[in-house]
Amino acid sequence: MVVQSNSYEVKTQEIAQELIASTRSKKNILARMQEQMRWDDKVLDWAMSNPGLRVQLFRLIDTIPALQSKTEIARHLQQYMSDESVELPATLKGILNFTEANSFPAQTAAATMIKAVESLAYKYISGETITEVIKAIEKARKDGIGFTIDLLGEAVITEQEAHSYLGKYLELIEQLSAKAQTWKRQEGIDLVGDETLPQVQVSVKLTAFYSQFDPLDPVGSKAKVRDRIKILLAKAQELGAAVHFDMEQYQYKDLTLAILKELLLEPEYRDRTDIGMTLQAYLQDSYRDLEQLIAWAKERGNPITVRLVKGAYWDSETIKAEQNHWQKPVYSQKAATDINFERMTRLLLENHQHLYGAIGSHNTRSQAVACAIAESLQIPPRRFEMQVLYGMGDQLAKALVKRGHRVRVYAPYGKLLPGMAYLIRRLLENTANSSFLRQNLAEKSVEDLISPPKLPLTPSSKAGEDFHALFQNSADTDYADEELRTKSQQALKEVSNSLGKTYLPLINGEYVETTEYISSVNPSRERELIGKIGLISVEQAEQALQAAKSAFTLWKNTPAVERANILQKAADIMESRRHELNAWICLEVGKILPQADGEVSEAIDFCRYYAAEMIRLDEGYNYDVMGETNRYFYQPKGIAVVISPWNFPFAIATGMTVAALVTGNCTLLKPAETSSVIAAKIVEILIAAGIPKGVLQFVPGKGSVVGAYMVKHPATHVIAFTGSREVGCRIYADAAILQPGQKHLKKVIAEMGGKNAIIIDESADLDQAVAGVVYSAFGYTGQKCSACSRVIVVETVYDALVERLVEATKSLNIGETDLPSSQIGPVIDSTARDRILEYIALGEKESNLALSMPVPTGGYFVPLTIFTDVSPQAAIAQEEIFGPVLAVIKASNFDQALAIANNTDYALTGGLYSRTPEHIARVGREFEVGNLYINRSITGAIVARQPFGGFKLSGVGSKAGGADYLLQFLEPRVVTENIQRQGFAPIEGNE
Structure with missing residues (x-):
């Protein structure tokens, strides 16, 4: 019909x-x-009448099932309702009229709220x-x-x-x-x-x-x-x-x-x-x-x-x-x-x-x-x-x-507890202004309710707004898209067919032969050769430094906008080669594709963000007074030596290198030996983007020999380093020594790791907490300086957390990282594997081994390991292991948990899973970390949004991807001119 x-x-x-x-x-x-005479309907009425109250009420409702006493509920009720955005109805003000959370009025208020939430739940469940x-x-x-x-x-x-x-x-x-x-x-x-x-x-x-x-x-x-x-x-x-x-x-x-x-x-x-x-x-x-x-x-x-x-x-x-x-x-x-x-x-x-x-x-x-x-x-x-x-x-x-x-x-x-997410969705739907049910209850006219839906006119953009001038982070690959998944698999095949080539150092714009070579292998399949890398000698390091000195004057005087444009072009090339670069990272250092992809996004962001920042800084500023001009501006320091790590071989190496370059410094990139092929790809891209001859040198070599030589060299002005605490401290000490002929003090930027903790309190959403801890601890096999290596759990939820944490970790798929099913891969090499195994053996003596996962053969795999009942002073709770080893520590209360979290030499990243406003506020003030994450994983910092870096023995210097990072590569200057002549000076506005 x-x-x-x-x-x-x-x-x-x-x-x-x-x-x-x-x-x-x-x-x-x-x-x-x-x-409407019932409490649950009063709650809905309040939520519909006040947007601020709606948010806080629903957050409180989300928390209540996890709380284990009326005292805790009363305390949370007071904390949520004291928010400045909340305008309280008279009835609610009345039930909040208590000072002690364990008092009779407080207990009554808690009982009333429990009844209201239960009634709401039974309304929809x-x-x-x-x-x-x-x-x-x-x-x-x-x-x-x-x-x-x-x-x-x-x-x-x-x-x-x-x-x-x-x-x-x-x-x-x-x-x-x-x-x-x-x-x-x-x-x-x-x-x-x-x-x-x-x-x-x-x-x-x-x-x-x-x-x-x-x-x-x-x-x-x-x-x-x-x-x-x-x-x-x-x-x-x-x-x-x-x-x-x-x-x-x-x-x-x-x-x-x-x-x-x-x-x-x-x-x-x-x-x-x-x-x-x-x-x-x-x-x-x-x-x-x-x-x-x-x-x-x-x-x-x-x-x-x-x-x-x-x-x-x-x-x-x-x-x-x-x-x-x-x-x-x-x-x-x-x-x-x-x-x-x-x-x-x-x-x-x-x-x-x-x-x-x-x-x-x-x-x-x-x-x-x-x-x-x-x-x-x-x-x-x-x-x-x-x-x-x-x-x-x-x-x-x-x-x-x-x-x-x-x-x-x-x-x-x-x-009720597992059903809370469903309940909140229903409450949001019922109290939204656009909800048909709400509009019908409000007796909106029938004609309006049943008229055909129409799209409102879209307001035009404000005149003069330049959206393209704003920095935009690069989008990660959405692997739910079949076309992008296919491209990623094609790239893996193509790169696999390109393995085994030789990569030479680049000195003064020319690739040079060396007498020593090393092999880079796939950590997932140690017999698979990724490529051979030529290692420079001390003599070649000297040649590279002299070439950089020769190129410095021209590069220093290249307009900042031209340097920035080169970075923008490099970012475009990286974007166009994203899937290929992901494949190289996957194969050379054993990262699964989504985490490799995030790294490429970060490198692109570094290029674009630092390009925009350099243009901003190049403007300087004037502070003029009558008869006098004052110009504040920056100039590059000179020669920068970049010593990059293997765990973020593309993002961190790119970030440090382009920061040095865009600020006008000639730069020598010395990558970690195990990730030198990826570094060679960075250099290829920067050269293709237009970096002039001599401005960038690619100098793979042994850190203890060539790296140390360049750090101590009198021509070096800046050392940007990411790596171990031991090497970082040595660089810091060596750079402080004034060498013969040196007329400057060297700047050291060093990120040296952490012993990062996540605190989980009694109000935490355990679904969220377990997933976040597992990802933070075992993503990239724990080989991130930001990785969670300690989880500190308040004793009231300790057993429940441990049970689910162990089972969630057991459920992960371990294998070769170019397999789509693999979520966890190998560690970087045999040295790392053996060191981690030594810590695991030590941990078995110090605490309870709750989980040790079986691992594949044929690569540098180590078991995902969880220790429970760990002493806060144990070696596995204090020393950076840099592998998939997690120490679970029990705390009697939140105060003790925070004290344990702060009791290490490091201050890099930390996290909290909590729905208690007071605890959330306190960690912001008191948790000693450079990057604090609340109710989310503690890895995956994003350029501009979450500039990254720590303090204490986690490092020295400004945060990477932040507004003050480039200042470390620059010398600020002021030029003041007296513009009076014979008692007169130009006055703005007078002819």
């Missing part, structure tokens, strides 16, 4: 009017008035047990409404949790199916005409079946997930239950669809129509996904159900895209989502022969559109249903049932 779209609108208006009238009936208004869920289901069935059950749970970050998730769903299906045997089948729920439908339906998340579900590893993720899905689908088929697959964050969308589409084409599943999947209309590519799904369904020959929703992760998707400098996957405006939802509803329902539609929305107009299309096309009832969330669309659901439509309620169940 063909129906004109304009007839849908006429019918939509009629149906919407009817539905709204039903939800605004006197009976429903009375029910709402009664509900159907129960904490299957028994409670069955009661909720049976109540819905009495109203003519079907159900689908979603099991709330902790984030699946361990394989143990993934197996548990599957087991709980199998148990859920069994118990619900057993109970269903006692239900009489109902028309509109279980019976549609002469067709019987499954009485039981569950909704599951694909990522929960495998803790390491990752778009970068589609093959490995699919293999793990398929095996577990098959178990679930077999049980569901045996018991006559339906299974619906939810959609989650955008990064998982394409892989989720690919896995399900491939699985459901297999003969075993091709005939089944009791399976569904979900699409989210707030995604800009969702309409295309639906078109492709329709084509797939036609090929399959048997329909499945598509649940169409608007989407629940808008805030997090927007934030993630903004932080990663990616294009936002979601529509920016709600009206655009509503428009797309209606387009997709029409497309879905007009193809009801191929896909069954399940329209999930609490927006009366959205549901009315679906009803209008279904009725106009006379879609059979089996092929179309409406869905609402438990506790959010009760009156609308009843109104739809009254009109004769099939309705299903999406009912989550589980414990």
Whole structure:
């Protein structure tokens, strides 16, 4: 049947009017008035009336389930509500009228808040047990409404949790199916005409079946997930239950669809129509996904159900895209989502022969559109249903049932703590200004509520704004994009075919032969040669220094803008060669691709940021008074020796080198021997970008000989070093000695590592904390100066944290870093491996070995190791190990945890997982680290956003990627001129 779209609108208006009238009936208004007497509704009212209060209330609600006493809840209540942005209602002021958190008024306030949160939870969560869920289901069935059950749970970050998730769903299906045997089948729920439908339906998340579900590893993720899905689908088929697959964050969308589409084409599943999947209309590519799904369904020959929703992760998707400098996957405006939802509803329902539609929305107009299309096309009832969330669309659901439509309620169940993320999403949705439910409750005019969605006019940019002048961080590769994954794999193959070449030093613009060579090998496969590197002699080091001296005058006088343009061009070349550079990093130093990619982004950022900073600094400033001019400006120091590390062979080497170059210094780059091929690539790029002959020298050599010679040389002005504390201190001492003929004091910039700690207090989100600690401790096999090597845990959550931490680490995949499934690779060489193993042996004597992971052979692999019950004074808690060894320390309280964290020689990075405002404020003042991270991992500093560097014995100098870093390579000067002549001077404004 063909129906004109304009007839849908006429019918939509009629149906919407009817539905709204039903939800605004006197009976429903009375029910709402009664509900508003309850504390949970007071909380919602407060949240809707004050944006500042809304934020703090929801943060408090998020924290409450983790707190273990009314005293703690009272303390947090007071801390959250004392925020300056909060304007407190009189009732709330009243219950906060206490001074001691353990007083009777405080305990009463805590009890009141607990009751309110529990009431809110039960408003949106159907129960904490299957028994409670069955009661909720049976109540819905009495109203003519079907159900689908979603099991709330902790984030699946361990394989143990993934197996548990599957087991709980199998148990859920069994118990619900057993109970269903006692239900009489109902028309509109279980019976549609002469067709019987499954009485039981569950909704599951694909990522929960495998803790390491990752778009970068589609093959490995699919293999793990398929095996577990098959178990679930077999049980569901045996018991006559339906299974619906939810959609989650955008990064998982394409892989989720690919896995399900491939699985459901297999003969075993091709005939089944009791399976569904979900699409989210707030995604800009969702309409295309639906078109492709329709084509797939036609090929399959048997329909499945598509649940169409608007989407629940808008805030997090927007934030993630903004932080990663990616294009936002979601529509920016709600009206655009509503428009797309209606387009997709029409497309879905007009193809009801191929896909069954399940329209999930609490927006009366959205549901009315679906009803209008279904009725106009006379879609059979089996092929179309409406869905609402438990506790959010009760009156609308009843109104739809009254009109004769099939309705299903999406009912989550589980414990309050693991369900908190779901609860917060519901609260955000219910209290948002754009929420249809809120607008309907506010008695907004029916005409406005049901009018077709329209996009507001986009305001034009302000005149004179130059967005291109602002520094923008480079975007990391989004490996959820299949095209980019393919390019990365192609680059790995191409680079693998280019191994084994020889890389020579560059002195005075010429590549020179040497008498000594070393081999760079792949740490994942120690027999694989990456390349041979020529090592310079002391005599050649002298030649390089003299060439730099000769080139200095011309380079010093090159306009800053020209030097900056060379850096910008270098950044462009790096961007164009990103996947190739990632591959070299992956193979030469054993980094997995995403972490190699982040390093290339950082190098690009260094080029662009330092270029912009040099142009800013080159302007200097004037401080003139009548009769006198004063000009403040900078000049380069002279010759800079850059000694770069192997653990960030591209980013750190690039950052130090281009900082020296753009400020007008001639520069000698001496890389770590194990990463010299990557350094050679940096030099290739800088030469291609236009660095003149003699300005940059590539001088690979032995640090103890050539490095020491250049540090001590009287022609050297600046030494930029990143590496071990031992070598850094030696450089610092040697540079301080005035050499014969030297007429300046040398500047040393040294980053020398850390013994970094993460504190976890009793209010921490343990899902977030465990994932953050695992990434911070074991990312790049712990070989980051910023890596977490100590986790200090308040004793009330110690056991729970340790259990999940060990299991999460066990779940990581260790292997060769060019394999997509690998998350952890080798250490850099045999020397590092042996040293780390010595520390592990020492740790076994000092503390409890909680985990030692088995490792592959054929490379420099060491076991991921966790020690528990570690003394704060133990060697593994005090000395930098630079490997995958984590010491877990118990603290009796937060004060002791902070004292332990500060009790080392280092002050580089640190972290805190907490939802206690007072603790968050205190670490900002008292945690002695250069970079402090709260409620996130402690590695991965981003240029300009998080300039990087520490103090104490972690190093000396300004933060890399910060506004004052270039000043270390410059000499400030002031020129003052008396402009009076015979008692007169030019006066601005006079002729």
